[in-house]
Amino acid sequence: MxxxxxxxxxxxxxxxxxxxxxxxxxxxxxxxxxxxxxxxxxxxxxxxxxxxxxxxxxxxxxxxxxxxxxxxxxxxxxxxxxKSKYPDHFAEAAEAEETATAIREHSHLLIPGLLQTKAYAAAVFRAYKPTASDAEIDEDVASRLDRTRLLDNPTSPLLWSVLDEAVLRRVVGGPAVMAEALRHVAALIRQHRIIVQVLPFGAGAHASMTGSLKLMEFDDAPPLSFVEGPNMGKLLDDPATVARHTLTFNLLQAAALSPQDSLALIESVAQDYEHGEEHS
The missing domain is CATH 1.10.260.40 (lambda repressor-like DNA-binding domains)
Known part of the structure; x- marks a missing residue:
């Protein structure tokens, strides 16, 4: 060696x-x-x-x-x-994303990082860090947007997101920021680059009520799952845990709207934001 x-x-x-x-x-x-x-x-x-x-x-x-x-x-x-440009609790997961062939995630609070726009990401970081300098927020946003380069490849990784309806309804940064953010997600769907399903409020209780979930698959390594909370996260490789999280994601897919109906809802909500209507 x-x-x-x-x-x-x-x-x-x-x-x-x-x-x-x-x-x-x-x-x-x-x-x-x-x-x-x-x-x-x-x-x-x-x-x-x-x-x-x-x-x-x-x-x-x-x-x-x-x-x-x-x-x-x-x-x-x-x-x-x-050395990593990402927070310590997320660094391993972000680095694993770079080699993943498939990423499946459920987000119950916000648009996933890989799908965020600059203005949406800035509003999220400002909420996390209300006293941070503008320079620090700009650096955080740049790091987040840098992750989106994964989607420059037209086919890999497969990205499948299940978004809670609350992700669409929570106004992050104001109606204009939300309209832009949802139009961006819709555009990626229409380009056939990502698959998105919305888990509607009408679905009631579901398999991942307590938090978000990310699953990653690789060509030459076992799959991983990542769970995250405020300023903490854990990358898991235990086969039984990953299998359970995979079942959780499958149950979320089954309870969610179809991709076609999800796209229609996303675009409808984006249009409402463009007309200045906020959703509660």
Whole structure:
């Protein structure tokens, strides 16, 4: 392995370091499960680090160097992964998005980050950080909009969102901002780039009453789920938990309006906002 070389942060260090981990592990004659055991993580967790879908954290890097006899290679080079433009609680999930082949998410409060407009994102961040400087808000917005580059690819990842009707009705930034934001979502739907369903108020109780949910699938790694709360988030790889979250999303899809009816509702609400009508 390239034991004496530091990683170039501009060349996808997470994927490169994962490849080096796989090479060193196989050279040591260890399976993913065998390497994971002393780290108290699953073999699939090791596989996700090797595939670049999970960031290698410093504490794991130190132990991996000890187990694999790689001196301080992983400890030194995981520093290239430590810097992120995203909040700590969301950094791993945002980085996993970049390699996902499919993203399915349920949002019960706001338009998902990948679908937000600049003005909508600015209103969201200002609500989170009422005393932040304009420069700090601008930086947050730029980072969020940078994530939307994932949709520049016309086919991958598949993005399927189930939005609670409250997402459409809550006025974020004012009617004009909402009209623009919903028109943007509608345009992506009409371009056949995303699939969106609206979960109407009339559906009553549903399978994800307590929060949002994101599921991610990958070509060469097991699926992940991500749950988030105020200033916290957790990326999960336990197969039983991911399976349960997948069932939850399937139930939400079944309770939601069809994609066609959802598009009609989104455009209708956008039109109302354009006419200055706010929804309660």
């Amino acid at each position: 390239a034991g004496s070389k530091d990683l170039d942060p501009s060349s996808s260090p997470r994927a490169f370091l994962g490849a080096e981990l796989r090479h060193a592990r196989e050279a040591a004659g260890l399976s993913q499960d065998q390497l994971g055991r002393p780290l108290f993580v699953s073999g699939s967790f090791i596989g996700q680090m090797e595939a670049g879908t999970r960031r290698m954290m410093h504490e794991y890097a130190v132990q991996i160097d000890q187990i694999l006899g790689t001196k301080d290679f992983f400890e030194r080079n995981c520093a290239a992964l430590a």
